[in-house]
Amino acid sequence: MDGSGPASDWDILLAGRVPAGPLGALFGPVLVPPAAAHGCRVIGRLAQTLDGRIATDGGSSQWIGGDGDLLHTHRLRALSDAVVVGAGTVRHDDPRLTTRLCPGPNPLRVVIDTDRRLGADYQLFRDGLPTLLFCAADVPGPARLGAAEVLGLARAPQGGLAPAAILAALAARGRTRIFVEGGGLTVSRFLAAGCLDRLHVTVAPVLLGSGIPAFTLPPVARIADGLRFAWTVHPLDPDVLFDIALDQARPGAAA
Numbered sequence: 001m002d003g004s005g006p007a008s009d010w011d012i013l014l015a016g017r018v019p020a021g022p023l024g025a026l027f028g029p030v031l032v033p034p035a036a037a038h039g040c041r042v043i044g045r046l047a048q049t050l051d052g053r054i055a056t057d058g059g060s061s062q063w064i065g066g067d068g069d070l071l072h073t074h075r076l077r078a079l080s081d082a083v084v085v086g087a088g089t090v091r092h093d094d095p096r097l098t099t100r101l102c103p104g105p106n107p108l109r110v111v112i113d114t115d116r117r118l119g120a121d122y123q124l125f126r127d128g129l130p131t132l133l134f135c136a137a138d139v140p141g142p143a144r145l146g147a148a149e150v151l152g153l154a155r156a157p158q159g160g161l162a163p164a165a166i167l168a169a170l171a172a173r174g175r176t177r178i179f180v181e182g183g184g185l186t187v188s189r190f191l192a193a194g195c196l197d198r199l200h201v202t203v204a205p206v207l208l209g210s211g212i213p214a215f216t217l218p219p220v221a222r223i224a225d226g227l228r229f230a231w232t233v234h235p236l237d238p239d240v241l242f243d244i245a246l247d248q249a250r251p252g253a254a255a
Helices: 009-014 022-031 067-078 087-093 163-172 184-192
Strands: 041-049 053-055 082-086 108-112 131-136 148-153 177-182 198-204 230-236 239-245
Touching: 009 022, 022 067, 022 230, 022 239, 041 067, 041 184, 067 177, 067 198, 067 230, 067 239, 082 087, 082 184, 087 108, 087 184, 108 163, 148 163, 177 184
Parallel strands: 041 177, 041 198, 082 108, 082 177, 108 131, 131 148
Antiparallel strands: 041 053, 198 239, 230 239
């Protein structure tokens, strides 16, 4: 926008307001102020095949979703203060996590690497854009990995880093609108911890028959113990997007 014409719906969203119409219906919930104790509004996202896979057995995942899903992902980045991925996503995809497909600011890139096993040769650690790596505080190493800042957190009792502790650390830095982009294990851990407000799941018209599952969650004994939720459906040609209102619900919490 150069100020000479009417603002588009996307310009309105970037300004923090919700327009009428499809974009407002889809992205309006992302802009809701945080309500959780950790201080963040958290959106998770996965792209999966019709049979629930996010990658092949060998880890290939680019690209399950089509062009519409890629644009949607970049828009979520642009509306967020920080985008979070796990070490596996960095290792397999070497992502940039920028907003190059849409107007809008690049978010802080956040990598969770509990045992600090990633090297500094990935794009995230070399391009100079703001990047933060979370690892366990008991893992030795310098205060930076390439161009990225390293921040240590206490290990959670069940292992790894507690999602709520990660979110509280981001909120303390003024990063309160958080997009958990992947991979499946990272999104699943935030979901299992009751730390997701919304979940966006893109389903592509693809069948793999095997591969890495989208969700890895604690088992339940009965169908009635599964997490049920409300959703709305949006077309992302050629895919379908499910916008799920989780409101920090946790699988098995009612069992």
